[in-house]
Amino acid sequence: MKLLALMKKEFVRFFSDPKLLINMLLPGILIYIIYSLMGNLIWQDAKEYKFVVAQTNAPEQIVAMTTAAVSGNGWSIEFQSGVQDAKERVEKGELTAYVVFPEVFEEKIGEYDAESGTPAPQVELYYRSADEESMSFFTLFTAVLDGYEHGKSNKFDVNAGGEKYDFSEETNVFATTMGRMLPFIVVALVFSSCMGVTLESVAGEKERGTLATVLVTSVRRSHVALGKVVPLSCVAAIGALSSFLGVVLSLPKLAGMAVGDLVASYGFTSYLLLFLLIMSVIPLIVAAIAALSTYAKSVKEASAYTSIVMIVAMVLSIAAAVVQSIGSWTVVVPILNAVVAMQGVLTLNISVWQSLVSVGLNLVYAVLLVLLIAKMLSSERIMFGK
Numbered sequence: 204m205k206l207l208a209l210m211k212k213e214f215v216r217f218f219s220d221p222k223l224l225i226n227m228l229l230p231g232i233l234i235y236i237i238y239s240l241m242g243n244l245i246w247q248d249a250k251e252y253k254f255v256v257a258q259t260n261a262p263e264q265i266v267a268m269t270t271a272a273v274s275g276n277g278w279s280i281e282f283q284s285g286v287q288d289a290k291e292r293v294e295k296g297e298l299t300a301y302v303v304f305p306e307v308f309e310e311k312i313g314e315y316d317a318e319s320g321t322p323a324p325q326v327e328l329y330y331r332s333a334d335e336e337s338m339s340f341f342t343l344f345t346a347v348l349d350g351y352e353h354g355k356s357n358k359f360d361v362n363a364g365g366e367k368y369d370f371s372e373e374t375n376v377f378a379t380t381m382g383r384m385l386p387f388i389v390v391a392l393v394f395s396s397c398m399g400v401t402l403e404s405v406a407g408e409k410e411r412g413t414l415a416t417v418l419v420t421s422v423r424r425s426h427v428a429l430g431k432v433v434p435l436s437c438v439a440a441i442g443a444l445s446s447f448l449g450v451v452l453s454l455p456k457l458a459g460m461a462v463g464d465l466v467a468s469y470g471f472t473s474y475l476l477l478f479l480l481i482m483s484v485i486p487l488i489v490a491a492i493a494a495l496s497t498y499a500k501s502v503k504e505a506s507a508y509t510s511i512v513m514i515v516a517m518v519l520s521i522a523a524a525v526v527q528s529i530g531s532w533t534v535v536v537p538i539l540n541a542v543v544a545m546q547g548v549l550t551l552n553i554s555v556w557q558s559l560v561s562v563g564l565n566l567v568y569a570v571l572l573v574l575l576i577a578k579m580l581s582s583e584r585i586m587f588g589k
Contacts (some may be wrong), residue, residue, distance in 0.1 A: 204325075206423075206426040206430055207428075207431060207559060208292070208430075209351065209422070209426060209427060209430025209431075210430050210433055210434045211427075212430070212432065213404075213430065213434035213435060213441070214434050214437075214438075215571040216508070219416075227396065227399070227400075227438065227442035227445060227463070228229070228441070228442070228445045230392070230395070230396075230425075230442065230445065230446045230449070231383045231442075231444075231445030231447070231449035232449060233449070234443070234446055234449035234453065234477075234502075235449035235452055235453045236582055238451075239452075239453045243417060250336075251277065251278060251279075252273075252276075252278040252299075252315050252336050252339060252340070253279050253280075253281075253307070254279070254280040254281065254299040254300070254336070254340050255277065255281050255283065255298055255299050255341075256280060256282055256283070256292070256298065256299050256300050256301070256302060257282075257284070257286035257289040257300075257301040257302070257570045258282050258283070258284055258301070258302045258304075258373055259282050259284065259289075259301075259302070259303045259304065259482075260303070260304040260305065260306055260308060261282065261284075261304050262294050262304065262308055262309050263303055264309075264566075265347065265348070265351055266282055268347050268350065268351060269343070269344060269347050270428050271383070272343055272346070272347050273307070273343065274338055276343070278341075278514040283298075286301075286397040289301040289329075293320055293329045293330065293337075293535075294329075294331070295333065295510050296331070296334065297544075299330070299336060299337050299340050299360075300328060300329060300340050300341065300344070301328075301329040301330075302326065302327070302328050302329075302331040302335055303323065303327040303329075303429070304326055305327070305454075306327075308324060311324040313322050316580070318329065326348065328341060328344060328345070335350050341362075341521075345438055357486060360539050363480055365463075379385055381469065384480065385522060385545070385549055386523065386541075386542040386545040386546050387453075387521060387523075387542070388518075389443075389481060389484075389545065390516055390517070390520045390538065390541075390542060391445055391517065391520075392442075392446035392447060392483055393443040393481065393488060394513050394516060394517075395442075396439045396440075396441075396442030396443045396446065396485075397435075397439040397443075397485065397488040397489045397492055398492060398509060398513070399439075399442065400435050400438045400439050400442070400489075401435050401439065401489050401493055401496065402491040402492060402496060402502065402506060402509060403502050404431050404435055404493055404496055404497040405431065405493055405496040405497045405498070405505075405576075406497070406499045406500070406502045406504070406505040407502050407573070409500070409501075410502065412485075414586070418580065418586065423577075424577040424578075424581045425573070425574070425577040426582040427580055428573045428574075428577040428580060429573060430577035431493050431576070432486060432489055432490050432493055432573050432576070435489050435493065436485050436486040436489045436490075437487050438486050439488075439489055440482065441555075443485055444481070447481065453460065462534075464584075470529065472547075472553065472555070473548050473551075473553060476544070476548050476553065476555070476559075477545060477548050477549070479558070479559075479562045480541045480544055480548070480561060481541075481545075483541060483560075483561065483562040483565035483566055483569075484538060484562075485557070485564045486565075486566065487537055487566075487568050487569045487570075487572070488516075489568040490568075490569045490573055490576070491512060491571035491572055492509050492512075492574055493572070494572050494575055494576050494579070495508040495509055496509075497576050497579045497580065498579060498583070499584060502550045516538050519536070519538055520538070520539075520542050521541065522539075522541060523546060525543045525565065530553075531557060532559055534557050534560050534564065535564060537564070537568045538565075538567055540557075540560075540561035540564060541561050541562075541565060543557070543561075544557050544558040
């Protein structure tokens with residue numbers, strides 16, 4: 204009953220303060236809004252450009268290549284020759300661009316010897332970089348010229364047939380990208396949520412003297428530790444899951460995919476393992492922060508200790524994202540084991556045994572930290588500086 208009373212006290216402290224609840228839910232909402240807006244801006248409907256380009260001495264082959272490239276993007280182009288004051292009209296925005304080739308351009312480049320030291324034939328392209336349409340034409344046309352120049356000395360082609368050469372589906376590509384970045388984001392969000400509700404839990408009560416009132420009673424120290432870790436883990440889970448859902452629901456928009464396409468890429472087992480891995484990390488981090496908070500003499504000191512642990516956790520997460528085939532030995536390393544297992548789930552390379560062992564070990568580590576907290580609560584030197 205005393206354990207339930209201690210847990211109830213922590214829940215009441217949180218849910219009776221609307222500001223704490225809002226602080227837990229708000230990050231996930233903001234992440235979803237910001238990422239979704241970014242995705243909408245990136246993948247907004249393509250603009251239909253209608254290029255009007257003045258040209259002088261443009262070879263027919265380059266005109267044809269440019270027309271094909273423009274059509275391939277769903278745009279249209281009109282080449283005009285003999286335009287008066289073409290450069291001035293481009294500057295005023297009346298023309299998209301103005302292209303000038305030397306006379307008998309193809310003959311000159313055919314005769315040109317790069318080792319002769321003489322200047323190469325020059326193509327002049329007048330445009331406006333501040334104008335999106337003009338800049339788009341500049342980018343496309345220079346790419347066409349590069350292809351034309353390469354074609355003059357081309358000895359072989361790569362993937363020139365009509366077959367499908369890339370066997371990766373869009374969902375596989377996105378899964379690989381998501382598997383690298385999402386576990387790191389999850390750990391950062393979980394750690395942030397746990398810090399927000401746990402950091403002040405013990406050290407703050409030590410400073411205010413309220414913890415001493417609890418410790419002088421007959422309540423077991425293990426119950427005090429559980430009365431802190433269990434409810435704080437539940438509260439931190441609210442913030443962590445809110446942020447996680449915000450990321451997961453918005454990432455498809457960043458990739459230009461529908462949420463349904465993403466959901467269809469993973470099965471029930473993937474979602475279950477991902478959920479279990481996140482849930483195993485939360486009590487572990489809460490217990491670790493609570494242990495540091497118990498050892499510290501003040502909230503400021505607890506914050507300093509926690510910052511070091513957070514840096515270590517972030518470094519481990521980044522290492523898992525960068526290092527290829529990091530190895531199954533990571534299953535025994537707290538936090539890192541969950542990150543590696545989540546990468547496997549998200550990249551569609553699920554290792555069920557590694558995921559389940561990681562979940563089990565993280566919970567074991569959390570229990571050991573609870574026992575450590577109980578031990579420290581029994582120490583007068585740590586609790587009262589004696």
